[in-house]
Amino acid sequence: MSNHADIWAAPLLAAGILAVGAYTVAVIHLAVGGWLAQARPGVGLLLQPARSAAVLMAQPATATERPDRAMAALSPALYAALAAVAVTVVPWSRSFSIADVETGIVLWGTAEALVIVAMFLHGWSSNSHQPLLAAYRFVAAGVSYLLLSMFVLIAAAIPAESLQLSRIVESQAGLWNVVRQPLGLPLFVVVALGSATWGPLDLADGSDVSGGTAAEASGIPGLVWMWARAAMLAAFAAMSAAVFLGGWHGPVLPGPAWMAVKTVAMITVLSAAGHLLARVPAERFVTWAWVVLLPLGFADLAIAGLGSLR
Amino acid sequence: MTVDLAFWVFGLGAVTTGWRVFRTASMVRATFLLLASFLNVGAIILLLGGAYLGVALLFMMTVEMAVMAIFMVAFMMNPAGLNPMTMVHQPRLAAAAGWVAFVAGAVMAGRGNFPERPLPGGRPVIADLGAELMGRSMLIFETAGVALVATMIGAVVLSSRRSRFGDEAGDEGSLPPALDPDTGSYPPGVIPEGVGSGHDHHGGHG
């Protein structure tokens, strides 16, 4: 019932969606920041990310002493590829998703797990202690929220009785998952912020570790890393729109338009969280994740299970 | 045809990365080479038709290797491979055992009489697995679950600092890492007891 794009069109489509998504994230992030600072964001805002990107591209890529070159090249590429893989399973309309695999939810989980690996490699590869420290604490936080994400996603899969994302979106025809499983979306937002190291969970690239894993990234590798983080945030926004906000369901506009609207709404929420919430210290987040969030995840799963018993 | 080719690519990839795990000097690379080996095996399983198995394998192994990387960097004295060294003992016995196992397995693979019942095409493997887990094999599944919980508790107890005697009492008998691991010299004021027997190993790899 869903078309798979051809094998050579798939990476191009994914890259295209992510390019648009990442740019949207950058623009919205600046816009929300400006609005919160009560400055009036002008139209020049739309070109601001392009300007920063141009600056980064013109910058020479510096290298540290004895870096792990293979890993340094691999990690931004891996992170970007994971964002691409993540976005390929998102259904954009009733009949179209780039790769609607049977185990879409578990593939998403795998992508999230590999994000942890990519972040660690990025912090490790530059042979410098602040990035390594940031990568270490990110792995601790990452393993904590990873379990949470699987609980929340499985809870969303229960009413659909399938791990396939197109079926999950279809199962929301009557009622969106955000209403059926109220805990799901806030917990997923936590996971999204963690995976893209954004805002309150900016443990891998935070300013308290001098920029963290991105401290030694400059020039084009640095640009790819920044872009990949924004792309990952966009992928998470699209996924949460599909899984919790009813995907392409909507009265008047065609399916993809609704997906775009909901994705932009989620990006705004994530951006606002990034601007408004202070960064959580790693130890506190790990404690909080295991002691508070994980039981909430269980509760979400229980609600979903009870809901489907009827 | 492409499936066969893909199988050989992944299979050779799995074996090569598995072999490189023990040959590389950089410990972090060893961990991620092991992950690469697992990813190749997961891909093969996906090719075989085990949709959930393959992806679940990829997922689990990624998290395991991420945790392993943490421990590698913490405990291995040469995580970046900057000083090349070999850390093997009884190398000939180990290599012989490895070859014997491989040859025995390969001979069994080639000469064994396996029944030919290939996976039928339209079988809903994920639904099958779910039904099996929740139905007839529920007991096995529950036992595995209890074993995992016992493991979690055991791992936390083994490595936790809090014991029933107080918040820091789990550290009793623990020594801070030595300043110079080769000679075992400690910061002034720290007098380790009974440490002598534990430090002879450092002559092993010179």
Place this chain on the structure above:
Amino acid sequence: MLTVAAALFGLGLWGALGQQSIVMLLMGIELMVNGIMLAGAGLWAYAAGGDPKGQLLVVIAMAVMAVEMAVGLAVVVAVYRVRQVDMTEGLDSLAR
């Protein structure tokens, strides 16, 4: 298929017996279980006709791997704290 699994098992055994460091030893054991899982999945697909018990075996093997790694790493941490060693040579007595 089974040859590849046997190769992985052999590599794992070589590593597990030959490596000095406990963490590398764990990785050898992981490779062995990896080989076993591949063999199990291969038999399931070709010789068992998709019987779900084959999938169950692989799932249980995954659980075993998780258990072994968790306990192994916890033991490494505990032993390191007391004895400052992370080599198998140092683990030659049960006493503290």
